[in-house]
Amino acid sequence: MLKKTLTLLFVLSFVAGYSQNKATCIAEINTIIQNYIEQSKIPGAVIQVKKGNEVILKKAYGYAQIKDFNGNVLANPEETSIEHLYDIASLTKVVGTTTSIMLLVDAGKISVEDKVGKYIQGFNQPDKKDITIRHLLTHTSGLYDWYPLYYHCKTKQETFKFIEELPLKFPVGKGRHYSDLGFTILGEIIEKVSNKPLNIFMEENIFRPLKMTNTTYRPNDTGRKLKIAATSHGNPYEKRMVEDSTLGFKIKSIDPSSWNGWRQYTLKGEVNDGNTWYANEGVSGAAGIFSTIDDIQKLVDVLRNSGKNGKKQFISEKTVRLFLTKDKFNNGLGWMMDNQNAFMKNASEGSFGHTGFTGTSIAVVPDDNISIVLLINRQNVGLSPTRDYFNVNPIREQVFKTVMKYYGH
Secondary structure: OHHHHHHHHHHHHHHHHHHHHHHHHHHHHHHHHHHHHHOOOOOEEEEEEEEOOEEEEEEEEEEEEEEOOOOOEEEEEEEOOOOOEEEOHHHHHHHHHHHHHHHHHHOOOOOOOOEHHHOOHHHHOOOOOOOEHHHHHOOOOOOOOOOOHHHOOOOHHHHHHHHHHOOOOOOOOOOOOOOHHHHHHHHHHHHHHHOOOHHHHHHHHHHOOOOOOOOEEOHHHOOOOOOEOOOOEOOHHHHHHHHOHHHOOOOOOOOHHHOOOOOOOEOOOOOOOHHHHHHOOOOOOOOOEEEOHHHHHHHHHHHHOOOEEOOEEOOOHHHHHHHOOOOOOOOOOOOEOOOOOHHHOOOOOOOEEEEOOOOOEEEEEHHHOEEEEEEEOHHHHOOOOOOOOOOOHHHHHHHHHHHHHHHOO
16 A cells, blocks of 8 residues: 555655756747847747647747838737747748658659759760769758849749859858758759649648648748748848848849849748749749648657658658758758757757748757747848848747757657
8 A cells, every 4th residue: 555655645746846847948949039029030830749649839939020111010920839830941841841752762762862953954965973962951062052043033934044044152062051952952853853833742742641731832822721920021131131242142143233023022921031022933943842840840850750650651761860860061851950950959860850931940859859940020020220131040949949958868
């Protein structure tokens, strides 16, 4: 009897301690995010923290839109919610494009060691003939990191052709230079191999099977009444990238005044990324997907569970391992795995994630079976006096450290 009583007391004590930890963790995260909202650094945020099958925290904070195009604070700003779609920006690269490539590898239709020239004729020229799909996935292809494609292109076919003809900026395979253009070309490969438009391939092979019912490109074209968080007021930062040589993106051969198609309104349901919107018709392998916190979690859960969607093997465990194995630059295929990145600082080996320019991020720590999905529409606050957007890395890092403090081993 005494043994049973002691066991019961131990269990009750453990449960009480666990509940207290959870309450304290949630309270600390609430404080972190609310402080940044109160300081007008961000409009709002949606977060989901999960350990194993347990949702530790799922919550929306602040607003889906706080300012209008002229920088005025709205009289009745729209509160954000867990149902709101966010422009996930470069999370498109992993949620959509990398997952699509994984499925094609699984189906035996491509190999990551294939030369890009096998699928795209323009990559058979001397400077690009050695570029492989692996190079594109790991940002080591040598393609430009960024280029204002809309100065030359209006459609995705024009964009594909322009990138094929654009000289390389870096030597192939010699360094990691994060490249939107590389993932734009991965989108072209997916289209050529599947013989389907990129958005249709993803809809049929990722979003629908995983029941990611609120994940889409160009949500304003769906005919559905959706809640969508607003992002930037036009593209003022990209305009600065074209004009301001101190940022390192200005192209000498481009006269900034030779194109003036800049949007003059607040973006809501239109992808923020200029190359995707102006030069790729809103659909690109680099950006363009809108999604909700729950939908992104479904894809994250598949990766956390070695490719399984529930009991069904959605992606083979072998392919998941291939894509989540570090290269010599400490990153996986598509996914970032360098644990010195602020959004998963000092995470254990095997951790992976990604960020998006709009303020979004995913961080996964397999050792502790933890995932953190954070959606922020930072740009709606507008540019700072220095013509920059607020850097949300401190928020990502503080949230990550808090979760790991209470749930890491």
